[in-house]
Amino acid sequence: MATAATTTRKAACLLVVWALVVVAGGLGSVSARAPLGRKPQREFDYFALSLQWPGTICASTRHCCASNGCCRSEPLQWFTIHGLWPDYDDGTWPACCRRTQFEMDKILPLKDMLDKYWPSLYCSSSSTCFSGKGPFWAHEWEKHGTCSAPVVQDELQYFTMALDLYFKYNVTEMLSGGGIQISNGKEYALSDVIDTIKHAFGGSPQIVCKRGSVEELRLCFDKELKPRDCLTTSLTNGSVSRTKHCPQYITLPKYDPLVLANSTREIMTQFDDFQMSAAIYTA
Numbered sequence: 001m002a003t004a005a006t007t008t009r010k011a012a013c014l015l016v017v018w019a020l021v022v023v024a025g026g027l028g029s030v031s032a033r034a035p036l037g038r039k040p041q042r043e044f045d046y047f048a049l050s051l052q053w054p055g056t057i058c059a060s061t062r063h064c065c066a067s068n069g070c071c072r073s074e075p076l077q078w079f080t081i082h083g084l085w086p087d088y089d090d091g092t093w094p095a096c097c098r099r100t101q102f103e104m105d106k107i108l109p110l111k112d113m114l115d116k117y118w119p120s121l122y123c124s125s126s127s128t129c130f131s132g133k134g135p136f137w138a139h140e141w142e143k144h145g146t147c148s149a150p151v152v153q154d155e156l157q158y159f160t161m162a163l164d165l166y167f168k169y170n171v172t173e174m175l176s177g178g179g180i181q182i183s184n185g186k187e188y189a190l191s192d193v194i195d196t197i198k199h200a201f202g203g204s205p206q207i208v209c210k211r212g213s214v215e216e217l218r219l220c221f222d223k224e225l226k227p228r229d230c231l232t233t234s235l236t237n238g239s240v241s242r243t244k245h246c247p248q249y250i251t252l253p254k255y256d257p258l259v260l261a262n263s264t265r266e267i268m269t270q271f272d273d274f275q276m277s278a279a280i281y282t283a
């Protein structure tokens with residue numbers, strides 16, 4: 001009797017374990033295609049290469065750390081990459097499309113270029129789709145890169161393609177070629193900046209501002225990577241908020257990283273924390 005009861009209990013346990021495995025397997029296959037609870041996202045319509053203007057962003061930096069590009073001794077005097085974003089023509093975009101984790105090893109050959117042209121301009125780590133927190137590059141790959149199929153198949157291709165487009169269409173040079181220079185205080189008509197890019201690039205950019213200074217400039221591409229117009233309507237339909245709206249005249253300011261590092265040192269010494277001060281990038 002005792003043996004029969006044990007056998008029955010064992011069988012029941014196995015059944016429960018088997019059921020759990022089946023359920024977990026089923027969930028796994030759903031989440032491999034899309035984040036849990038969401039439908040697989042439809043294919044994107046075009047790419048936006050989003051570039052950041054360090055002069056504007058770094059002016060708001062309040063403390064420094066080794067990973068923040070704003071804190072380097074040599075100021076970043078060029079647009080840096082924010083991300084290559086697959087977008088929809090209706091002004092929305094897909095995000096976090098595949099359960100794949102960022103692996104730095106896969107893009108090691110690009111590391112020097114990424115450090116120089118695709119640095120994070122903040123100290124905090126970025127949120128990632130599936131693994132919590134990670135470097136800026138992990139955020140961009142997991143959120144946007146995984147939605148770039150069928151044009152982009154993997155992480156290395158995502159970063160290589162973004163860098164290729166960035167070098168092929170050098171916005172910093174396009175602007176200076178049109179007489180629009182980095183300068184504190186000098187104002188340029190927004191329409192001149194847009195026309196200069198249109199003329200040199202072959203498509204209308206999207207420009208995002210912060211208190212009258214350029215914060216981001218986006219170039220758009222079709223799926224064959226040919227220049228196309230970005231959606232200008234998104235500047236007024238709410239996907240770029242009022243505070244990001246550009247006035248008629250805009251600036252492309254410089255920033256001074258030494259002032260930044262010094263002010264950080266002052267703040268840090270108040271805490272008198274050796275480890276924190278050691279982390280400040282003052283080279």
Ligand code: U2P
Binds near residue numbers: 048083085087143239
């Ligand atoms: O514009 C604010 C933030 O929204 C995200 N964004 C914007 C436009 C777009 O086409 N795709 C897109 O994702 C950006 O988020 P992030 O990549 O920084 O997480 C952008 O910063």
